[in-house]
Amino acid sequence: xxxxxxxxxxxxxxxxxxxxxxxxxxxxxxxxxxxxxxxxxxxxxxxxxxxxxxxxxxxxxxxxxxxxxxxxxxxxxxxxxxxxxxxxxxxxxxxxxxxxxxxxxxxxxxxxxxxxxxxxxxxxxxxxxxxxxxxxxx
Numbered sequence: 001x002x003x004x005x006x007x008x009x010x011x012x013x014x015x016x017x018x019x020x021x022x023x024x025x026x027x028x029x030x031x032x033x034x035x036x037x038x039x040x041x042x043x044x045x046x047x048x049x050x051x052x053x054x055x056x057x058x059x060x061x062x063x064x065x066x067x068x069x070x071x072x073x074x075x076x077x078x079x080x081x082x083x084x085x086x087x088x089x090x091x092x093x094x095x096x097x098x099x100x101x102x103x104x105x106x107x108x109x110x111x112x113x114x115x116x117x118x119x120x121x122x123x124x125x126x127x128x129x130x131x132x133x134x135x136x137x138x
Contacts, residue, residue, distance in 0.1 A: 028108030031082060036121050037100040038092055042066065044106075045076055045084060052078050056090060088126060095128035 030046035040061065045054040054076050057066035072090040077083045093099060100121045105114040 029113075030106045030110075032104045032106060033084070033086065033101050034104060035091065035099070035101045037098045037123075041091065043074060043084070043086055045082065052076060054084065093126050095126055097126045099124050099126055 032044045034042040040059045056069045073087040100123045102121045
Protein backbone atom coordinates (compact mmCIF):
# COMPACT_ATOMS: atom_id res chain seq x y z
CA UNK A 1 0.00 0.00 0.00
CA UNK A 2 1.28 3.45 -0.85
CA UNK A 3 -0.75 6.58 -0.41
CA UNK A 4 -0.21 10.30 -0.39
CA UNK A 5 -0.32 11.90 3.06
CA UNK A 6 -3.37 14.00 2.11
CA UNK A 7 -5.54 10.90 1.66
CA UNK A 8 -7.59 9.28 4.45
CA UNK A 9 -5.40 7.44 6.93
CA UNK A 10 -2.50 9.90 6.67
CA UNK A 11 -0.60 7.97 4.00
CA UNK A 12 2.09 5.37 4.46
CA UNK A 13 4.31 2.99 2.60
CA UNK A 14 3.76 -0.63 3.54
CA UNK A 15 5.49 -3.85 2.62
CA UNK A 16 5.57 -7.48 3.67
CA UNK A 17 8.62 -9.73 4.11
CA UNK A 18 7.99 -13.48 4.03
CA UNK A 19 10.37 -15.82 5.89
CA UNK A 20 10.64 -17.85 9.09
CA UNK A 21 10.37 -14.55 10.93
CA UNK A 22 9.95 -15.54 14.60
CA UNK A 23 13.05 -17.74 14.39
CA UNK A 24 15.10 -15.09 12.61
CA UNK A 25 14.23 -12.37 15.11
CA UNK A 26 14.88 -14.74 18.04
CA UNK A 27 18.35 -15.42 16.62
CA UNK A 28 19.19 -11.72 16.87
CA UNK A 29 18.68 -10.76 13.24
CA UNK A 30 17.20 -7.38 12.34
CA UNK A 31 15.46 -6.11 9.23
CA UNK A 32 16.08 -2.66 7.78
CA UNK A 33 14.52 -0.50 5.12
CA UNK A 34 17.27 1.80 3.90
CA UNK A 35 16.15 4.71 1.75
CA UNK A 36 18.33 5.94 -1.09
CA UNK A 37 15.72 8.63 -1.84
CA UNK A 38 15.31 10.39 0.52
CA UNK A 39 18.96 9.83 1.29
CA UNK A 40 20.27 9.17 4.79
CA UNK A 41 17.17 7.57 6.29
CA UNK A 42 16.42 4.02 7.42
CA UNK A 43 13.99 2.08 9.56
CA UNK A 44 15.27 -0.93 11.55
CA UNK A 45 12.97 -3.60 12.96
CA UNK A 46 14.27 -5.99 15.63
CA UNK A 47 13.27 -7.89 18.73
CA UNK A 48 14.49 -6.76 22.14
CA UNK A 49 13.53 -8.47 25.39
CA UNK A 50 10.96 -10.49 23.45
CA UNK A 51 9.20 -7.43 22.00
CA UNK A 52 9.13 -6.37 18.37
CA UNK A 53 10.09 -2.77 17.81
CA UNK A 54 11.33 -0.45 15.13
CA UNK A 55 13.13 2.85 14.96
CA UNK A 56 14.02 5.45 12.37
CA UNK A 57 17.66 6.52 12.05
CA UNK A 58 19.31 9.33 10.11
CA UNK A 59 22.80 9.64 8.71
CA UNK A 60 24.17 13.01 7.71
CA UNK A 61 26.42 13.13 4.62
CA UNK A 62 29.98 12.29 5.71
CA UNK A 63 28.88 11.26 9.21
CA UNK A 64 30.39 8.05 10.62
CA UNK A 65 27.17 6.44 11.87
CA UNK A 66 23.41 6.46 12.20
CA UNK A 67 21.58 8.62 14.77
CA UNK A 68 18.42 7.12 16.31
CA UNK A 69 15.31 9.29 16.04
CA UNK A 70 12.76 6.88 17.50
CA UNK A 71 9.80 4.96 16.09
CA UNK A 72 7.79 7.98 14.96
CA UNK A 73 4.37 6.93 13.66
CA UNK A 74 5.56 3.60 12.24
CA UNK A 75 3.66 0.43 13.00
CA UNK A 76 4.65 -3.20 12.58
CA UNK A 77 3.41 -6.73 13.15
CA UNK A 78 5.13 -10.09 13.05
CA UNK A 79 3.84 -13.64 12.69
CA UNK A 80 4.98 -15.78 9.81
CA UNK A 81 5.52 -12.52 7.90
CA UNK A 82 6.67 -9.05 8.89
CA UNK A 83 4.40 -6.15 8.03
CA UNK A 84 5.55 -2.55 8.42
CA UNK A 85 3.75 0.72 7.71
CA UNK A 86 5.95 3.81 7.51
CA UNK A 87 4.09 7.16 7.37
CA UNK A 88 5.12 9.32 4.45
CA UNK A 89 5.44 12.31 6.79
CA UNK A 90 8.18 10.42 8.67
CA UNK A 91 10.03 10.03 5.37
CA UNK A 92 9.72 13.73 4.61
CA UNK A 93 8.25 13.14 1.14
CA UNK A 94 5.24 14.60 -0.64
CA UNK A 95 3.23 13.77 -3.75
CA UNK A 96 5.42 13.49 -6.86
CA UNK A 97 8.65 12.91 -4.93
CA UNK A 98 10.87 9.96 -5.88
CA UNK A 99 11.17 7.16 -3.33
CA UNK A 100 13.86 4.47 -3.48
CA UNK A 101 14.72 1.79 -0.91
CA UNK A 102 16.14 -1.67 -0.21
CA UNK A 103 15.19 -4.15 2.51
CA UNK A 104 18.09 -5.88 4.25
CA UNK A 105 18.69 -8.51 6.93
CA UNK A 106 21.41 -7.80 9.51
CA UNK A 107 23.14 -10.18 11.91
CA UNK A 108 23.44 -9.59 15.65
CA UNK A 109 26.56 -7.44 15.04
CA UNK A 110 24.82 -5.16 12.54
CA UNK A 111 26.46 -6.65 9.45
CA UNK A 112 24.25 -6.86 6.37
CA UNK A 113 23.83 -10.52 5.39
CA UNK A 114 21.06 -10.28 2.81
CA UNK A 115 19.47 -7.56 0.62
CA UNK A 116 16.26 -7.39 -1.40
CA UNK A 117 15.97 -6.69 -4.22
CA UNK A 118 19.54 -7.85 -4.76
CA UNK A 119 20.52 -5.90 -7.89
CA UNK A 120 18.71 -2.59 -7.65
CA UNK A 121 16.44 -0.71 -5.22
CA UNK A 122 12.68 -0.49 -5.32
CA UNK A 123 11.96 2.83 -7.06
CA UNK A 124 8.64 4.64 -7.21
CA UNK A 125 6.99 8.04 -7.15
CA UNK A 126 4.86 9.10 -4.21
CA UNK A 127 1.33 9.25 -5.63
CA UNK A 128 -0.90 12.31 -5.54
CA UNK A 129 -4.63 12.61 -4.83
CA UNK A 130 -5.46 11.50 -8.42
CA UNK A 131 -3.51 8.21 -8.18
CA UNK A 132 -6.57 5.99 -7.76
CA UNK A 133 -8.49 7.77 -10.53
CA UNK A 134 -5.60 7.35 -13.00
CA UNK A 135 -4.85 3.73 -12.18
CA UNK A 136 -8.11 2.00 -11.23
CA UNK A 137 -11.25 1.42 -13.25
CA UNK A 138 -14.34 -0.67 -12.74
